Amino acid sequence: MDIVSLLVLLLSCRIQAGAPMTLSPKTLTVLRGEEARFTCSSSNTKWTVMVWMLNGSAVLTISKEIGVLPSIYPNVTAEKSHVSPGDSWVFVLKNTERHNQGSVTCDLQGIDRKTASLFVQEKGSVKVVGDDKLAFKGKSVRFECQAAGWYPKPTLQWHLNDKMVSQGEYNISSEESGKSLFTVTSNLSVTAAKSSHVDCLASVSALPTPLKSRVRLTVVAEVVQEEDDCTVPVAVTASLSAVLLLLLLCICTVLWYRQRRQAKQSPKEEAVIRFDQSVSGRSSVAEATRGKVNLGYSSEGPTDAVFNELNMETRRQQEDCVSFHKQVPDLVSSGSLSLRGASQTPVCQSEGSAKNVRRITTV
Numbered sequence: 385m386d387i388v389s390l391l392v393l394l395l396s397c398r399i400q401a402g403a404p405m406t407l408s409p410k411t412l413t414v415l416r417g418e419e420a421r422f423t424c425s426s427s428n429t430k431w432t433v434m435v436w437m438l439n440g441s442a443v444l445t446i447s448k449e450i451g452v453l454p455s456i457y458p459n460v461t462a463e464k465s466h467v468s469p470g471d472s473w474v475f476v477l478k479n480t481e482r483h484n485q486g487s488v489t490c491d492l493q494g495i496d497r498k499t500a501s502l503f504v505q506e507k508g509s510v511k512v513v514g515d516d517k518l519a520f521k522g523k524s525v526r527f528e529c530q531a532a533g534w535y536p537k538p539t540l541q542w543h544l545n546d547k548m549v550s551q552g553e554y555n556i557s558s559e560e561s562g563k564s565l566f567t568v569t570s571n572l573s574v575t576a577a578k579s580s581h582v583d584c585l586a587s588v589s590a591l592p593t594p595l596k597s598r599v600r601l602t603v604v605a606e607v608v609q610e611e612d613d614c615t616v617p618v619a620v621t622a623s624l625s626a627v628l629l630l631l632l633l634c635i636c637t638v639l640w641y642r643q644r645r646q647a648k649q650s651p652k653e654e655a656v657i658r659f660d661q662s663v664s665g666r667s668s669v670a671e672a673t674r675g676k677v678n679l680g681y682s683s684e685g686p687t688d689a690v691f692n693e694l695n696m697e698t699r700r701q702q703e704d705c706v707s708f709h710k711q712v713p714d715l716v717s718s719g720s721l722s723l724r725g726a727s728q729t730p731v732c733q734s735e736g737s738a739k740n741v742r743r744i745t746t747v
Contacts, residue, residue, distance in 0.1 A: 407490045407498035413590045416506045420480050423465055424490035425472040433493040436475045439486035446473055480504050508533030510586040516600040519576040525601060527572045529584035537566040543583040576603045
């Protein structure tokens with residue numbers, strides 16, 4: 385009895401060795417919406433029907449003589465493979481969905497069957513919350529990253545200037561929504577040393593390249609005043625300098641305008657001013673000498689031509705004038721006497737008092 389069982393076992397092993405069957409890959413992970421492809425091969429030429437099953441349900445049948453039979457599932461098909469040895473067929477599952485995840489079986493009717501595993505992942509989004517940041521050197525800057533709509537829970541990483549940040553420098557928290565989708569949130573604190581770009585990366589195993597979100601960190605230097613132990617930003621200092629320069633320019637413009645107006649004073653006004661100064665100077669001299677005329681006195685200012693003509697006319701009238709019977713006063717002076725009045729009022733002296741003749745100076 386034992387010998388018969390042993391012979392049956394050896395015969396069965398010989399049959400299996402002569403007709404091996406393979407299904408590859410053993411495990412396949414794809415993103416939702418991508419194709420899933422499995423290859424089933426057999427060196428046994430005696431098979432007649434190949435049935436493909438998805439999670440235990442037959443979805444596609446292949447006849448060795450006819451080929452692929454019509455299926456009620458539009459997203460499954462098969463194609464002959466010429467790469468693998470023996471009779472090989474490639475099972476193609478198009479537009480994979482989350483409910484397709486599970487087992488994929490290739491069944492050679494009456495010969496053998498093999499099963500592989502299919503995993504369907506979902507790609508979400510990743511975003512660094514907020515815009516680019518501006519910070520003073522040495523200050524701590526906080527960044528927040530959110531990866532939403534992933535399955536399974538994604539792997540989250542931070543990069544600073546394309547260098548990976550140690551996991552001990554940031555925290556990660558996650559939550560699952562009603563559709564079995566995960567949202568992962570992470571916070572990172574960076575000490576502002578130099579201007580850099582900060583990246584947040586999220587990925588799952590089926591994603592060839594992680595999704596990335598980038599923001600810019602701009603570091604601004606400060607001007608430190610040791611005496612007052614305070615800091616003044618460079619931007620504020622530049623603004624104050626510009627205001628002071630503008631104020632100085634305005635002052636220079638006003639002074640230049642005033643000097644230009646004074647330079648445009650009319651020659652007529654200057655002549656009147658010089659004449660008034662000459663008359664005022666002569667009056668002060670007459671008062672200081674108590675009426676005694678200083679024949680050698682001459683005004684330092686310029687003499688007007690009309691004033692010189694008036695002096696010559698007065699001298700001629702004094703020589704031809706008749707004498708008076710009363711004594712001529714030492715000095716006749718009037719501050720309000722005009723040039724016209726002085727030329728029309730001659731003053732005469734007596735012939736008998738020739739020794740007391742006085743010369744009159746009009747001031």
